[in-house]
Amino acid sequence: MMDILRISVPITVWIAAFSAVYGLEGIVCSDLWTAAGLSLGQGRAALIASWAAAISLQVAMLVILRLPRCGSPLPWVQRLATILGFAALVATVWSLMPVATTSLCL
Amino acid sequence: MTEKRRMTALRLHKALYSIWRNDPGWKGVFTTVNNNTIGNMFILGATGMFLAGGILAMLIRAQLASPQSAFMGPEIYNQVFTMHGTIMMFLFAIPFFEALTIFLLPGMLGTRDLAFPRLSAYGFWCYMIGSTIMIIALVAGVAPDGGWFMYPPLSSSAFSPGINADIWLLGISFIEISAISAAVEVVVTVLRYRAVGMSLDKLPIFAWYMLVVAVMILTAFPPMILGSLILELERAFDMPFFQAENGGDSLLWQHLFWLFGHPEVYIIFLPAAGVVSTVLPVMARTTLLGYGWVVAAAISLAVLSFGLWVHHMFATGIPHMGLAFFSAVSTLVAVPTGVQIFIWIGTLWKGRPELHLPMLWILGFFVTFVMGGLTGVMVAMVPFDWQAHDSYFIVAHLHYVLIGGYVFPMIAGIYYWLPVLTGRKRFFRMGETAFWLVMVGFHGTFLLLHWVGLLGMRRRIDTFEAGSGWELINLLASISGFVLAIGFGLVILDIAVNAFVAVRGRRNPWNAGTLEWGTPIPGPAYNFASIPVVNSRYPLHDHPDLPVQIARGEGFLGEPVRNRRETLAVSVSRGEPEFIAVFPQNSIVPFVMAVVTSIMFMAPTFKWWWLSGISAVGVTALALVWAWSGGSREDEGLLDAGRGVSLPTHNEIPHPPGWWGSLFLLLADSVLFGSLLFGYAFLWTVAPNWPPPRILEPGVLGPVLAVGGAGLASGGIRLADRAIRSDGSAWAGVLVSLAGLVTLMAAAATVFRGTTHNAHAYDATLWVIAGYIIFHATLAGIMTLFLLFRIRAGYLSSRRFGDARVVRLWIDYAVLVAALGLGAAWLPGILAEVPR
Numbered sequence: 001m002m003d004i005l006r007i008s009v010p011i012t013v014w015i016a017a018f019s020a021v022y023g024l025e026g027i028v029c030s031d032l033w034t035a036a037g038l039s040l041g042q043g044r045a046a047l048i049a050s051w052a053a054a055i056s057l058q059v060a061m062l063v064i065l066r067l068p069r070c071g072s073p074l075p076w077v078q079r080l081a082t083i084l085g086f087a088a089l090v091a092t093v094w095s096l097m098p099v100a101t102t103s104l105c106l
Numbered sequence: 107m108t109e110k111r112r113m114t115a116l117r118l119h120k121a122l123y124s125i126w127r128n129d130p131g132w133k134g135v136f137t138t139v140n141n142n143t144i145g146n147m148f149i150l151g152a153t154g155m156f157l158a159g160g161i162l163a164m165l166i167r168a169q170l171a172s173p174q175s176a177f178m179g180p181e182i183y184n185q186v187f188t189m190h191g192t193i194m195m196f197l198f199a200i201p202f203f204e205a206l207t208i209f210l211l212p213g214m215l216g217t218r219d220l221a222f223p224r225l226s227a228y229g230f231w232c233y234m235i236g237s238t239i240m241i242i243a244l245v246a247g248v249a250p251d252g253g254w255f256m257y258p259p260l261s262s263s264a265f266s267p268g269i270n271a272d273i274w275l276l277g278i279s280f281i282e283i284s285a286i287s288a289a290v291e292v293v294v295t296v297l298r299y300r301a302v303g304m305s306l307d308k309l310p311i312f313a314w315y316m317l318v319v320a321v322m323i324l325t326a327f328p329p330m331i332l333g334s335l336i337l338e339l340e341r342a343f344d345m346p347f348f349q350a351e352n353g354g355d356s357l358l359w360q361h362l363f364w365l366f367g368h369p370e371v372y373i374i375f376l377p378a379a380g381v382v383s384t385v386l387p388v389m390a391r392t393t394l395l396g397y398g399w400v401v402a403a404a405i406s407l408a409v410l411s412f413g414l415w416v417h418h419m420f421a422t423g424i425p426h427m428g429l430a431f432f433s434a435v436s437t438l439v440a441v442p443t444g445v446q447i448f449i450w451i452g453t454l455w456k457g458r459p460e461l462h463l464p465m466l467w468i469l470g471f472f473v474t475f476v477m478g479g480l481t482g483v484m485v486a487m488v489p490f491d492w493q494a495h496d497s498y499f500i501v502a503h504l505h506y507v508l509i510g511g512y513v514f515p516m517i518a519g520i521y522y523w524l525p526v527l528t529g530r531k532r533f534f535r536m537g538e539t540a541f542w543l544v545m546v547g548f549h550g551t552f553l554l555l556h557w558v559g560l561l562g563m564r565r566r567i568d569t570f571e572a573g574s575g576w577e578l579i580n581l582l583a584s585i586s587g588f589v590l591a592i593g594f595g596l597v598i599l600d601i602a603v604n605a606f607v608a609v610r611g612r613r614n615p616w617n618a619g620t621l622e623w624g625t626p627i628p629g630p631a632y633n634f635a636s637i638p639v640v641n642s643r644y645p646l647h648d649h650p651d652l653p654v655q656i657a658r659g660e661g662f663l664g665e666p667v668r669n670r671r672e673t674l675a676v677s678v679s680r681g682e683p684e685f686i687a688v689f690p691q692n693s694i695v696p697f698v699m700a701v702v703t704s705i706m707f708m709a710p711t712f713k714w715w716w717l718s719g720i721s722a723v724g725v726t727a728l729a730l731v732w733a734w735s736g737g738s739r740e741d742e743g744l745l746d747a748g749r750g751v752s753l754p755t756h757n758e759i760p761h762p763p764g765w766w767g768s769l770f771l772l773l774a775d776s777v778l779f780g781s782l783l784f785g786y787a788f789l790w791t792v793a794p795n796w797p798p799p800r801i802l803e804p805g806v807l808g809p810v811l812a813v814g815g816a817g818l819a820s821g822g823i824r825l826a827d828r829a830i831r832s833d834g835s836a837w838a839g840v841l842v843s844l845a846g847l848v849t850l851m852a853a854a855a856t857v858f859r860g861t862t863h864n865a866h867a868y869d870a871t872l873w874v875i876a877g878y879i880i881f882h883a884t885l886a887g888i889m890t891l892f893l894l895f896r897i898r899a900g901y902l903s904s905r906r907f908g909d910a911r912v913v914r915l916w917i918d919y920a921v922l923v924a925a926l927g928l929g930a931a932w933l934p935g936i937l938a939e940v941p942r
Contacts, residue, residue, distance in 0.1 A: 003306060003679040004297070011409040018413050018431070023787065025427055030791045074679060076307035076398060083402040087442075091406075094438055095413060098430035106426050 003072050006081040010061045010088035014095075017054035021096055024050055029105035040104055047099040054096060058089040115657040118635045121666050126218070126631040129692050137692040139223035140631050144230050145209025146527070151234050152202035153598065158241060159193035162186050164591050167551075171584035173572040183568035184251035185270070189244050191254030195370070196278055197237045199512060200323075203377035204229075204288040206519065207316050211292065213526065213622030213629055214310045216301025216638045218673040221294040221763050222287075223689055224696045224732065229287030231700030236281035239708060243273045250274035253566060255363050256337070258348040258356045263341045272341065272711045275334040280707035282327050286774055289323035292316050294766045297678050301621060302639045302662055304681040310620045310643070311394055314401050315380030318408045319373055324770055326369035326412070328778035332785070333362030336874060342710065345863055345870035347785075353867035355793035357422060358785055364415035365781065372411040374508060376404060378515035379446055382468055385515075385522045386450055388618045389465040390457030393644060396449045403442035403449075410439045420488050421495045429488050436486030443479060447472075462616075463537045467518035470545055474510025478503060481556065496566075499559030502552045509548060517597055522616065524604060529628040531611030536600035543593030550586025554579050613653065619644025624653040636661030636748065637674045662748045674747060675756065675763070686747055687756045687763060690735065699728040730892060736764075737909065739900045754905075762908035765915060772919050779878060779923050783930055786871045790934075798868035802860040803939070804932035811853035812928050816921045818846025819883075823890070823914045830897070830907045840894050843917060847887040850924045854879040857931055875927045879920070886920040889913045 027033055028043030062085040064070050065078075072078040128134035128143055138144060165186050169177045178186065208226055212219050220226055243249045250270050252261040261271045296309070296317040309317075337359065339345045346352035348359055387394045394400065413435040420429055450472075459465060481503040485491045494500060525531055558579045563570065570576055614623040624646055625633055636659045642648045649655075659665060662674050662683065671689035676682055706721035737757055744752035756762045790796055822843030826836040857876035861869040893913045896902055902909055 001297075001678050007405065011406055015409055015412050018435070022416075022428060022431055023791075025425070025431075026788070026791050029425055032791060072679075074305065074307065077679065080398055080402055083398070084405060087402065087406045091410065091413075091435075091438060095431060095434045098427050098434065102427045102430045104425070104427055 003074065003077045003081075006065060006072050006077060007084060010058060010065075010081075010085040011091070013057060013061065014054075014088040014091045017050075017057070017092060018095055021047060021050050021054065021099065025099075025104075044099070044104055047104075051092075051096045051099045054092050055089070058085070058092050061085060062089060114659065115635065115654075118657070118659045118664070118666075119630065122632040122635060123630060125666055125669060125671055128631065134692070136697045137694050139219075139227045139690060139692055139696065141208050141212050141219050141223065141226060142629055142631060142633070144226045145205055145207075148201060148205030148208060148230050148233070149527075151230075151237065152198055152205050155193050155197040155201070155237055156594075157598070159190055159198055160591055160594060162190035162193065164588065166190060167584040167587035169568065170570075170580050172581065173570050173574070173577055175569050178568065180568045181251070182247075184566075185244065185247070185249040187566055188250045188253055188274075189240070192240070192250060192274065192278070194508075195254060195374075196281060197233075197240065199374045199508070200285055200370075201233055201237075202516060203319075203374070204285065206516070206523075207292060207377070208288065209527065210523065210622055211295055211313065211316065212299070212633050213625060214313055214620055215295065215299060216304060216621045216624075216634060216640065217295070217299040218633050218637070218671070219689055220291045221299055221687075222291055222767055224693055225287045225291055225767075227693075227696035228700055229284040229291075231697050232287070232703060233281055233284035235700055235704045236277055236284070236707075239704065240273065240277050240281075243270075243277075248273065255367065256359075257363075258337060258340075258359050261337065262348060269711050272338065275338045275341075276707050276711055279331050279334045279338075280704060282331055283703065285323050285327055286771070289320040289774075290767050290770050292320035293324070293770045294763060296320075298675045298684075298763070298766060299673060299687070300676050300681055301637060301645075302674065302676060302681060302683050303641050304676070306679055306681075307398075308640060308643050308681070311383045311397065311400060312380040312620075315376050315383065315404055318404050319376045319380075321770075321773075322369050322373050322376070322408050322411070324774040325777045326366045326373060328366075328774050329362045329781040330366035332778050332781045333359055333366075336785075336870075338710070339870070339874070342713070343863060345873065346867050347789075347870055349867070350794050352865070353789060353793055353795045353798060354870075355789060355867075357419070357792070358788055360419050360422065361415065361788060362781060362785065364418045365412075367418060368414040369408075369411045371507065372407060375511045376408065378471070378512045378519075379404065381515045381519035381522075382450060382471065383446070384620070385464050385518055386468055387453050387457065388522070388616050389462060389468070390454050390459040391617075392453060392457030393619075394449070395452040395456055397643065399445060400449055403445040407439060407442040407446075410435060410442065414439060417486060417491070420491045433486055433488050437483065440479065440483055447476065462521075463532070463541070464518040464522040466538070466541050467514050467521065470541065471510060471514040471518070474506055474514060474548065478506025478510050482507060494559060496564055497559040498555045498563045498565055501565050502555035502559060505552045505555075509552075520601060523622075524601065525611045525613075525615055525627050526622055527628060528605040528608075529610060530604060530608040531615055532604045533608035534600060534603050536596050536603070540593050540596035540600055543589055543596060545593075547586050547588070547590025547593050551583045551590055554583045554586070558583070614646065619647040621645060624656055626657075632671075634661070635659055636664035639749075659748075662751070664748045668745070674753075683747060683751055683753060685756050685759050686745055686753050693732075693735075695728055695732050695735075699725060699732070702728060726888065730888075733892065734896075737896070737901045738906065741903055741905045743905075757908065758905045759908060760911055762912070764912050765908060768912050768915050772915065775882075775919070776923075779927070782871075782874060782878065783926070786875070786930060789867050789871065793867065795866075796868070797934075798866040800861075800865075801868075801934050801938055802857065802872060802931060803935045805856070808853050808856035808928070809932070811849050811856070812924060815846045815849030815851075815853055815883075816925060819843050819850060819886070819917050820846070820921050822846055823910070823917045826893070827907065827910045827914055830902050830910050831904050833904045836897055836902070836910070837894070840890055840897070844887060844890050847883045847890065847917070847920065850883045850920065851880050851887075853928060854883070854924065857928075872931050875931055879924045879927050882916075882920040882923055886913070886917045889916050 065081050065085055128138045169175050248270055296313050336347045340347050346354040348354045348356045416432040417436045558576050563576050613627055635657050638656050638661045663672055673687050675685050675687050677684050702721050702724040706718050709718040747753045822839045826839030829836040854876040857872050861872050863873045896909055
């Protein structure tokens with residue numbers, strides 16, 4: 001079962017991070033954010049920080065997967081997990097890039 | 107084969123047949139739990155639904171063939187197009203690949219049946235009964251009429267006051283039991299029930315695809331099931347989840363529906379891709395290029411598809427950044443799709459393709475699906491989508507993807523596996539004619555519909571004005587539509603004639619390498635006379651005499667000495683033998699339980715709550731009868747599994763198949779609960795008229811009960827588990843656990859005291875959260891009581907404690923959702939009390 005986790009965790013973390021950042025964008029654009037005394041600039045900063053955290057998490061998982069203690073004893077599974085780890089990293093960079101490049105709450 | 111060896115195989119066949127065969131006559135239809143029989147019946151049922159959906163499509167095209175058509179009035183037309191979409195998506199597309207999987211998977215994996223044979227039967231009967239109810243509703247003129255995605259407020263009681271919408275909401279939720287059942291079956295079977303030596307890198311590629319799809323079903327369907335249930339609660343009890351004036355939001359439905367609806371597209375496409383990845387290399391007389399890359403593409407496509415749901419909602423006024431997120435993922439998803447396409451092209455390049463009929467359909471798939479994929483990229487672009495949204499361009503796009511990307515490969519698969527399904531080789535040659543009729547008819551219909559969509563024709567309109575410029579296009583599309591229908595009719599006729607009339611065929615006519623071709627055709631009820639040992643992805647290529655060895659009983663479990671249905675379970679990664687799984691006998695319980703479940707789901711359509719309640723008790727009683735019949739009252743120890751290996755039965759391992767099944771069922775359950783929390787957060791953040799007028803105050807009693815109940819329930823079952831493992835008395839632990847569960851229910855019930863179910867969406871959501879917790883605590887309580895009786899009857903011992911582990915899993919889940927759910931319910935009240 002550990003091998004199934006090695007294969008599935010990075011890309012699952014991507015969808016979790018993606019959903020969380022989308023949720024955060026919803027909160028930043030809601031009345032709750034301004035009611036808490038926060039500005040849209042702080043909202044943008046929070047979104048970018050979340051994006052950076054998601055990328056860092058993906059990089060960390062890739063590194064962990066390559067550690068001899070954590071990698072799979074089956075070379076095929078190890079290769080598959082690495083490919084999917086890279087896919088998750090690319091997906092994180094690309095899909096959350098709008099936090100830095102598009103208008104907020106328009 | 108020498109005479110002696112033939113005798114050995116024949117004797118073994120007779121012995122296994124007497125153990126695994128169905129009951130004779132009509133009784134066998136209702137009591138069968140065999141994957142081959144259920145798979146065949148399922149395929150027939152789903153094909154029937156394809157015909158029904160096809161007839162409705164022809165009615166649509168007849169209506170739209172001319173302007174101002176008097177063929178159907180709008181009331182009937184609304185039912186027809188809604189049922190066309192509903193049937194094709196829910197009653198044909200998903201059930202058909204499930205049917206094929208139920209039939210094929212044990213053969214491909216080298217095992218004797220799926221992990222939970224009675225669950226296969228239960229899922230099938232739920233599907234058949236539910237589909238029949240939907241068709242009866244159509245004939246009776248009370249079919250759903252709000253479009254296959256049933257958006258509120260159109261589907262709310264104010265605008266859909268009859269029972270039409272209830273039939274959809276309750277009927278589809280009921281039918282989805284079948285999808286969830288099949289998904290649990292497939293996951294556990296692929297992970298644990300395989301030939302010995304079939305490690306993860308040697309799985310047949312179709313099994314990888316189906317594993318991915320099954321996990322997708324478990325995680326994509328629950329949001330829609332939740333949406334259906336809360337919309338039904340709104341309709342029945344006025345709980346305002348989607349009513350803006352009381353804090354609801356109709357966009358919540360769109361989120362919940364498309365959280366299911368977009369992955370659904372890939373749930374449909376990936377099995378077809380699995381068929382292509384299996385059939386195409388055989389047709390090209392080579393092996394699949396880049397097996398690992400295909401697996402990676404399938405997994406990444408599956409997960410990426412969960413980040414696409416909002417691209418169906420681009421026109422709802424979502425902020426630009428949100429649109430950009432989903433537009434980005436919509437473009438990203440083209441990458442793994444492209445990887446698969448290029449790998450298939452590379453495989454063709456590597457091999458020496460032969461143009462048999464399955465290959466013809468795969469080529470049709472290539473052309474059509476690539477075109478559909480390209481229009482998909484077009485509508486992934488927000489500005490284009492705003493122009494094309496809800497037009498016939500979208501109708502054309504989705505038919506290119508669904509028919510081209512799903513139906514064509516599935517037909518290729520049926521022709522390819524026809525010898526396995528029927529034992530006959532194709533003799534009549536209508537198939538080629540049918541193929542060309544379908545191609546001409548399909549592109550004649552839907553290529554034109556792109557055009558009329560770009561000219562502004564909206565989907566779902568029942569007629570259009572003369573002089574709109576759409577007349578000729580619609581007429582040509584309708585004529586082509588009928589050509590398409592004739593083509594599909596001929597395909598079904600060709601398959602039926604070949605299945606029933608053609609001459610007997612030889613085993614493995616395609617010279618394929620996977621194990622489903624290693625059994626006699628059609629496969630016997632037990633599938634394999636002995637469990638094979640494999641050491642490559644194409645065992646029949648490596649060992650051409652493997653089928654003979656299997657038939658002679660030279661694999662595992664080659665002697666049915668214990669005279670019961672047995673197969674082998676292996677370790678997840680390496681495929682090493684781990685235990686002997688003992689399967690149940692034929693049983694009427696799944697059929698009866700499906701009938702009673704259908705009453706439980708459908709009685710609320712007529713507001714017969716009492717009948718639904720009685721049926722719920724009936725379902726519980728039948729489930730207990732079902733569960734009671736498993737297990738053993740004595741320790742068997744290690745048993746001979748053949749080839750010098752001794753193994754325990756599934757009754758004597760810590761995590762029996764029931765534990766694995768529960769684990770994946772709880773995965774689906776947890777996604778439903780997560781969707782509920784998402785809905786709560788969504789309403790709080792986005793919906794109008796929030797915060798609610800009155801916020802629930804947690805007080806002291808509720809939290810104290812929750813903490814105490816959680817501790818007792820969780821601690822008690824652990825005490826019981828420990829006592830069972832040391833042959834001590836488990837009664838105290840079980841009773842403590844029961845007390846804990848009752849306390850948890852009381853904690854959840856405190857939510858009802860501070861809220862009114864129909865006052866505001868906030869109150870309604872808290873009622874559902876509390877209800878969910880009470881339901882799970884009750885379920886865990888019933889299981890705990892069941893465990894108590896099992897202990898008393900001698901089903902548990904220090905070697906046989908798997909039942910306790912299953913119950914522990916359900917109790918832990920109940921405790922977890924109580925903690926999260928009550929925490930979410932009480933958090934706003936706690937924050938309100940914190941001084942600023």
